[in-house]
Amino acid sequence: MGKIQKDNLFSIGVVFIASLVGFVAFGYPSESSYFPRVLAAFLGVMALLLLVRTNVRRAPTSHQEDSGTSSGGQVDQLKAAALVFGGVLGYLGAIKLVNYEISTVLFLIGFIFVLGYRNVVWMTATAVGLTLLLYVVFFNFLAVARPESLFF
Amino acid sequence: MFENILIGFSSLLDIGMLLAITAGVLGGVIIGVLPGLSSTMGVALLIPVTFSMPPQIGMGMLGGIYLASTYSGSISAILLNIPGTSAAVATLLDGHPMSKQGQSTRALALATFGSCIGGLFSVVALLFIAPPLAEFSLLFGSPEFFLLAVFGITVIASLSAGAMEKGLMAGAMGLLLSTVGNHPLTGSMRFTFDSPSLYDGIPLVVALIGLYSIPEVVDMIARRNSGERLISKEDGINPFKFFPEVLTQKVNLLRSSIIGVIVGIIPGVGCSVGGFMAYDAAKRASKEPEKFGKGSPEGVVACETANNAVTGGTLIPLMTLGIPGNPVTAVLLGGLMIHGLRPGVELFTSNADIAYGFILSLFAANLLFVPIGLLVAKYCVRVIQIPPTILAPAILALATIGSYSIRGSLDDVGIMLFIGAVGVVLQFFSVPRAPMVLGLVLGTLAEGELARSLALVHGDLLTFATQLVTRPISLVILLLSVYALYQGIQQHRKSSKFLDS
Numbered sequence: 001m002g003k004i005q006k007d008n009l010f011s012i013g014v015v016f017i018a019s020l021v022g023f024v025a026f027g028y029p030s031e032s033s034y035f036p037r038v039l040a041a042f043l044g045v046m047a048l049l050l051l052v053r054t055n056v057r058r059a060p061t062s063h064q065e066d067s068g069t070s071s072g073g074q075v076d077q078l079k080a081a082a083l084v085f086g087g088v089l090g091y092l093g094a095i096k097l098v099n100y101e102i103s104t105v106l107f108l109i110g111f112i113f114v115l116g117y118r119n120v121v122w123m124t125a126t127a128v129g130l131t132l133l134l135y136v137v138f139f140n141f142l143a144v145a146r147p148e149s150l151f152f
Numbered sequence: 153m154f155e156n157i158l159i160g161f162s163s164l165l166d167i168g169m170l171l172a173i174t175a176g177v178l179g180g181v182i183i184g185v186l187p188g189l190s191s192t193m194g195v196a197l198l199i200p201v202t203f204s205m206p207p208q209i210g211m212g213m214l215g216g217i218y219l220a221s222t223y224s225g226s227i228s229a230i231l232l233n234i235p236g237t238s239a240a241v242a243t244l245l246d247g248h249p250m251s252k253q254g255q256s257t258r259a260l261a262l263a264t265f266g267s268c269i270g271g272l273f274s275v276v277a278l279l280f281i282a283p284p285l286a287e288f289s290l291l292f293g294s295p296e297f298f299l300l301a302v303f304g305i306t307v308i309a310s311l312s313a314g315a316m317e318k319g320l321m322a323g324a325m326g327l328l329l330s331t332v333g334n335h336p337l338t339g340s341m342r343f344t345f346d347s348p349s350l351y352d353g354i355p356l357v358v359a360l361i362g363l364y365s366i367p368e369v370v371d372m373i374a375r376r377n378s379g380e381r382l383i384s385k386e387d388g389i390n391p392f393k394f395f396p397e398v399l400t401q402k403v404n405l406l407r408s409s410i411i412g413v414i415v416g417i418i419p420g421v422g423c424s425v426g427g428f429m430a431y432d433a434a435k436r437a438s439k440e441p442e443k444f445g446k447g448s449p450e451g452v453v454a455c456e457t458a459n460n461a462v463t464g465g466t467l468i469p470l471m472t473l474g475i476p477g478n479p480v481t482a483v484l485l486g487g488l489m490i491h492g493l494r495p496g497v498e499l500f501t502s503n504a505d506i507a508y509g510f511i512l513s514l515f516a517a518n519l520l521f522v523p524i525g526l527l528v529a530k531y532c533v534r535v536i537q538i539p540p541t542i543l544a545p546a547i548l549a550l551a552t553i554g555s556y557s558i559r560g561s562l563d564d565v566g567i568m569l570f571i572g573a574v575g576v577v578l579q580f581f582s583v584p585r586a587p588m589v590l591g592l593v594l595g596t597l598a599e600g601e602l603a604r605s606l607a608l609v610h611g612d613l614l615t616f617a618t619q620l621v622t623r624p625i626s627l628v629i630l631l632l633s634v635y636a637l638y639q640g641i642q643q644h645r646k647s648s649k650f651l652d653s
Contacts, residue, residue: 003582010581014321021328024343031611035599036331037247043324050317074580081576084366085569088548092565104549109546115373117340126221126542134553142204145556 001074004054011051018044087111099152104131155278156500163208164516172202172209173513176216177520181528184224184237186538189547190223191237192479192589195366196360197547199487200554207491208506212513214487217515218480219463220521223267226456226528230259237517239462242427242455242586246403249447260529262392262449263456264522266405269398270457271518273409274464278471279511285472294605297474299629301598304475306591306633306640307385318583326591327352327598336600337607341369349563357485358555358564359571359592364483365551366572367579369544376540380386391526393572401453404434414456416465416477426465430458464514471495474597479586482593489593580639 001009022040025033081096094103108127117123138144163169175304176198183194194217202210225237230247240247243263250259292300305323332343333353344350398405408430415426435444444451466477468482474495476482485495491506493499499507555568578585609615620626 006581010318010583021343028342029338029340032335033342035602036328037344039324039328039331043321043328046317046321046324048441053317059212070271070368076374077370077580080370081573083373084370084544084548085573086567087545088552088569091548091552092562096562100553108545108549111548112541113545115376115541117539117541122542130546134549137201138553138557142201142557145560147556147560147562 007050007054011054014047014108015044015051018047082115085115095122095147095148095149099149100147101131101135102152156283156504156508157512159505160510160512161580162510163505163509165213166209168206169209169212169509169513169571170516172205172213173216173516174520174524176213177220177517177524178528180217180222181224181227181521184240185227185528185532186543189363189543190368191218191239191480192360192439192483193364194221195480195483195487195586196364197359197550197554199357199360199483199490200557202487203490203557206260207493207503208509208513210491211484211487211506211510212517214484215510215514216517216520218484219271219460219517219557220525221265223271223456223460224522224525226263226267227525227532229262230263230298230452231256231529231532239427239459240456242459243429243452244619245431245445245455246448246451249445250449250452253447255447257389257391258394258397258449259447259452260526261391262398262452264391264525264529265395265452266408266456267399267525268518268522269405270409270412270459270461271463272515274413274461275511275514275518276464277413278464278467278514279397279508280470282468282511283500285468288501289416289473289496291625292473294601294608295616295623296625296629298355298598298601298605299620299626299633300473300475301594301601303590303629303633303636304594305587306636316585317580318581318639319587322578322583322585323587323591326588326589326593327595329359329571329588329591330595331599335603337603338598347563349561351569353596354567354571354592355564356592357490357558359569360483360486360589361551361555362568362571363585363589363592364573365547366569367575367585369547369551370543370576371579372540376544380634392531395450398453401450403437403451404454405457407433407437408457412461413465415458417468418477426462427459430454460518465475467511467514471499473592476590476593477590482586482589485593537631 018040022037022044025036025040028036030037087110091103091107094106097103105127108130109123112123112126139146180191180194183189183191198214198217202213205213221237222239225240226243226247228238229243232248232252247263250256261409267396305327330353332350334351341351348595355431411430411433415429431444431451431454434450435441437597438444438448438450440450442450466481469475469477470481470485472495474485476485488495493503493506551568552565556562557565558564574588575585578588605616605619606613609619620630628644
């Protein structure tokens with residue numbers, strides 16, 4: 001996706017979000033919502049301005065086209081984002097189901113493995129060591145209550 | 153004031169404080185050395201760790217991370233030609249050529265001592281400029297505080313080079329996110345979707361963790377196979393041998409320190425700009441300008457002195473007026489607020505032990521990063537070679553527990569992921585994230601002060617608008633905001649012309 005396409009997509013997305021936020025904000029009492037109302041309007045105007053400026057501007061030079069990430073890079077970014085969000089959501093689910101310590105060790109080993117690291121000894125040592133460190137810092141030193149889980 | 157400095161000094165002598173500063177400096181040096189880990193992310197991730205500490209100790213630790221990571225970006229810049237942080241970009245120009253000429257230790261030593269001197273100079277400036285400026289802030293009322301918040305966002309957004317509309321939009325998005333939860337005066341719920349976790353708004357630290365850790369990890373994973381590894385050889389010379397050489401550059405040190413502090417005071421300009429400005433000034437003043445860019449020791453000293461002098465400079469408007477000059481100080485402002493502190497005169501009077509303890513802790517941090525930095529530099533190549541395959545999941549695990557620990561709620565991890573997704577989208581569309589952070593941090597202040605200002609004039613918008621242009625301080629801030637926007641538009645036009653040509 002080129003720079004112009006990206007800017008267009010971003011502008012349209014922001015116009016949509018601004019309309020949605022403005023619609024919801026107008027449903028609240030005016031004395032409590034003038035700030036979000038003004039912001040939604042401002043956001044919408046700025047997005048439209050960007051949309052107009054992007055398309056009125058003359059055809060992109062090769063320099064501008066180059067400034068966007070390559071399509072291969074974009075696919076890598078999307079894959080990485082899917083992996084991160086999927087991984088953390090799975091980790092969150094595991095914490096709620098099993099317990100923090102087991103979930104953290106499994107999450108770390110699984111994630112390191114998926115990213116292509118294959119040294120089992122280092123992988124396990126890192127996962128256990130880091131879990132231990134986080135446990136000591138947060139649950140012992142800072143006395144944070146452990147997350148509640150269904151089974152353990 | 154000297155009495156307050158003594159109070160701060162007694163806080164500094166606390167063993168817990170010294171341990172916290174040392175830990176902060178060590179963490180900061182490692183964060184700065186690792187390309188891809190920013191100072192902002194480091195401070196944001198470690199705020200939860202400081203949560204249960206006394207405020208001055210927690211702030212001392214965060215300050216240590218900020219200063220040390222700003223400095224240590226130069227280590228990987230010199231040794232590997234990869235700036236660990238954006239502050240070290242100017243250091244690349246001469247630092248790496250020196251390293252390639254077999255003068256790694258000399259370049260590292262010059263950078264370290266220059267950073268230390270620049271940092272110490274800026275702390276002294278902070279110590280003497282901040283308290284009188286804080287007293288001046290007593291003249292501010294609600295309209296002025298509202299305009300200050302607007303000014304802070306305007307400056308950062310307008311300085312988002314070549315992306316002013318996007319910067320302003322990101323600032324507005326941050327402000328919108330800060331409106332989630334109850335209204336500061338009426339208590340009405342907004343955008344909570346009946347979720348109790350959102351009644352008090354989006355927790356600032358959770359949002360900061362999401363906005364700075366998730367996009368960085370996504371980027372790290374996407375680029376994990378493209379990392380270039382350039383390794384410099386160690387030359388085994390004692391780095392302290394070069395301390396007298398730094399001291400011979402008195403004019404360069406003084407000029408770069410002053411440039412750094414001034415650049416730091418101006419919101420939105422940042423460490424890298426300070427480094428480049430000092431580098432340019434040193435080149436103009438040098439007897440050997442032709443050596444710049446080819447391994448000039450003067451160039452290394454100039455940019456490293458200036459970029460660390462920026463750190464103390466950025467804290468001057470932060471601690472006195474609550475204006476964060478860059479994303480790291482925006483996060484530090486969040487740290488102050490979490491500890492129940494508000495920038496301004498009260499911070500220097502009622503909480504003098506905390507304010508002065510914090511400032512003096514920066515003094516100690518500037519001294520401590522010399523031995524720690526030089527030690528880490530020795531093993532730098534090994535530290536940098538921690539593969540992203542291990543670093544990325546470790547950051548995610550820390551971000552998860554850090555978000556959870558703020559309120560002991562797993563819902564906050566979900567909020568962190570949502571803000572992280574916003575950050576990833578912004579990164580994908582090349583939208584700067586710094587204005588959003590400022591919007592988030594300053595939003596509550598802006599809305600609260602706006603609500604109070606309007607309540608004082610019984611909701612009459614015309615009277616409120618008249619106040620903004622008739623109160624002298626309001627008018628000055630308003631004009632500054634307009635000027636910042638004008639400057640942004642000019643810069644934006646220049647960038648567009650450059651791209652079109």
